[in-house]
Amino acid sequence: MKKSSNDRINKVAVFARDYLKSSAQKKGYSETDFRTRWYHSLRVANYGKRIAKAENADIELVVTACLLHDICKFNSKKGKNHGKKAAKVSRNFLLNQEYSKEQVDNICYCIASHVNGDAGFYHPHTIEAKVLWDADIIDKFGTFKVLKMAISGTNQLNKCTKKIKKKIKKLKKYIEKEKMQTKTGKEMIKTQLKKQRDLYKNLEKEKTISKLPKI
Numbered sequence: 001m002k003k004s005s006n007d008r009i010n011k012v013a014v015f016a017r018d019y020l021k022s023s024a025q026k027k028g029y030s031e032t033d034f035r036t037r038w039y040h041s042l043r044v045a046n047y048g049k050r051i052a053k054a055e056n057a058d059i060e061l062v063v064t065a066c067l068l069h070d071i072c073k074f075n076s077k078k079g080k081n082h083g084k085k086a087a088k089v090s091r092n093f094l095l096n097q098e099y100s101k102e103q104v105d106n107i108c109y110c111i112a113s114h115v116n117g118d119a120g121f122y123h124p125h126t127i128e129a130k131v132l133w134d135a136d137i138i139d140k141f142g143t144f145k146v147l148k149m150a151i152s153g154t155n156q157l158n159k160c161t162k163k164i165k166k167k168i169k170k171l172k173k174y175i176e177k178e179k180m181q182t183k184t185g186k187e188m189i190k191t192q193l194k195k196q197r198d199l200y201k202n203l204e205k206e207k208t209i210s211k212l213p214k215i
Contacts, residue, residue: 005060008097009067015093016041016067023074033074036148040139041070047135047188054184057127061103064094065110065132084120087112127182134185141171141192146199161207164200171196 017038024034045066052062072085087108094104110129112119114136139145146164171193173179180186 008099009060009063011097012064012067016071019071019089020074023072027074029074037070037073041067043139043142043144044069044135047138048131051131051134051182051184051188052128055127055131055182057131061107061128062131065107065128066135068107069111069114069132069136083115084112087119130181134180134182137180138185138188138192141167141189141196143195146196158207161200161203164196164203168193168196168200
């Protein structure tokens with residue numbers, strides 16, 4: 001990306017972070033809730049950049065969409081329609097950031113369609129939208145998410161291992177049902193599966209020795 005691209009990305013990041021934080025505060029969410037969601041967006045942006053580079057997608061448009069994709073997460077009941085809402089909010093902002101109308105349409109389509117594939121308006125299904133879709137899923141099954149889940153259940157080992165086992169089954173479905181939309185995304189999600197399987201195996205081993213040894 002050129003310097004002008006990085007300047008735009010920085011402005012997008014500030015807008016996305018501030019909007020997300022403000023909406024979290026207005027809805028009574030904690031600072032931790034805000035940071036968890038924002039860090040997710042940052043990781044998605046990094047995964048998106050990596051996939052975009054491998055898939056010859058527009059890296060700047062992908063990173064922009066990744067940073068903005070969840071800004072309305074706290075404004076939607078149970079997260080429903082947050083993609084479409086985020087696209088509307090983002091459009092007004094992006095039109096003043098030297099992006100062309102075509103670029104804004106693409107970015108907003110990526111954001112609006114990342115939840116369930118339905119953007120609410122017609123637009124060709126772009127490689128950038130495919131990249132955001134995959135990057136978002138990859139982080140949902142990332143190490144941080146597993147760690148967060150594990151920490152919440154450290155005092156209940158059986159519950160913790162069951163949660164991770166359930167997560168692995170869900171992750172396997174993404175692979176078996178071909179839900180990933182790029183070749184790179186498919187390769188990366190397999191890596192996530194291996195990480196979680198290894199963690200689960202190690203937890204199961206430690207669970208078997210979490211008892212008094214017999215001599």
